[in-house]
Amino acid sequence: xxxKVLFFAxxxxxxxxxxxxxxxxxxxxxxxxxxxxxxxxxxxxEEVFAEKRLVKAAVNQDMVPSSAxxxxxxxxxxxxxxxxx
Amino acid sequence: MKISxxxxxxxxxxxxxxxxxxxxxxxxTFVGVVREIAxxxxxxxGMTEKAxxxxxxxxxGRWQVLDCTVIHRYGALQPTDQIVMVAVASPHRGxxxxxxxxxxxxxxxxxxxWKKEAGKGWVEARASDDAAxxxxxxxxxxxxxxxxx
Numbered sequence: 001x002x003x004k005v006l007f008f009a010x011x012x013x014x015x016x017x018x019x020x021x022x023x024x025x026x027x028x029x030x031x032x033x034x035x036x037x038x039x040x041x042x043x044x045x046e047e048v049f050a051e052k053r054l055v056k057a058a059v060n061q062d063m064v065p066s067s068a069x070x071x072x073x074x075x076x077x078x079x080x081x082x083x084x085x
Numbered sequence: 086m087k088i089s090x091x092x093x094x095x096x097x098x099x100x101x102x103x104x105x106x107x108x109x110x111x112x113x114t115f116v117g118v119v120r121e122i123a124x125x126x127x128x129x130x131g132m133t134e135k136a137x138x139x140x141x142x143x144x145x146g147r148w149q150v151l152d153c154t155v156i157h158r159y160g161a162l163q164p165t166d167q168i169v170m171v172a173v174a175s176p177h178r179g180x181x182x183x184x185x186x187x188x189x190x191x192x193x194x195x196x197x198x199w200k201k202e203a204g205k206g207w208v209e210a211r212a213s214d215d216a217a218x219x220x221x222x223x224x225x226x227x228x229x230x231x232x233x234x
Contacts, residue, residue, distance in 0.1 A: 061132035062132075082195070083211075084200070085168070085214075
């Protein structure tokens with residue numbers, strides 16, 4: 001399945017990329033699984049998506065917990081805790 | 086209701102004068118200002134507007150809100166620049182004050198904005214902001230209700 005993945009703020013800077021289209025194995029069907037999938041790339045991805053690092057996620061522009069499901073065509077975003085206002 | 090995410094500055098007086106509902110008896114406003122250090126604000130276009138709209142709708146469910154304007158700027162900002170404004174119009178002041186504070190507390194933890202300070206890097210999220218949102222004793226508006234609306 002295909003998803004669009006977006007990165008923001010410090011996550012974007014550390015990875016050196018802001019968006020990509022990903023073709024995922026069917027087993028990668030939750031945000032947690034996608035985190036693990038990205039972590040397995042190694043390098044900056046391994047650091048950014050390390051278990052204890054606080055990286056928030058949104059699916060289709062709603063903030064979600066890691067247990068949230070993802071399906072083909074979704075827009076998934078990863079970013080640090082927000083600091084607006 | 087007016088939600089705007091913009092680079093340009095805003096005029097609080099002009100925004101509140103635009104409220105025209107004759108049932109309005111009180112308008113509470115908040116303006117956030119850049120303190121001491123120049124910064125750049127990044128946001129997530131699309132999600133930002135959606136999150137702000139949901140925060141205001143949550144306030145409308147709890148208090149009498151006859152009209153509401155939320156404007157948040159992004160891009161490069163200098164000390165003393167305005168960053169954000171919230172204006173809430175209600176029949177009476179109690180609802181206006183409470184809804185205005187609630188919207189700011191939730192915006193701080195739910196709206197996808199990130200500040201980067203000149204020469205210092207990305208601003209870390211503060212636990213005190215989470216605590217401020219949690220004292221309203223409510224689930225984050227964008228978390229559990231996401232699938233139902």
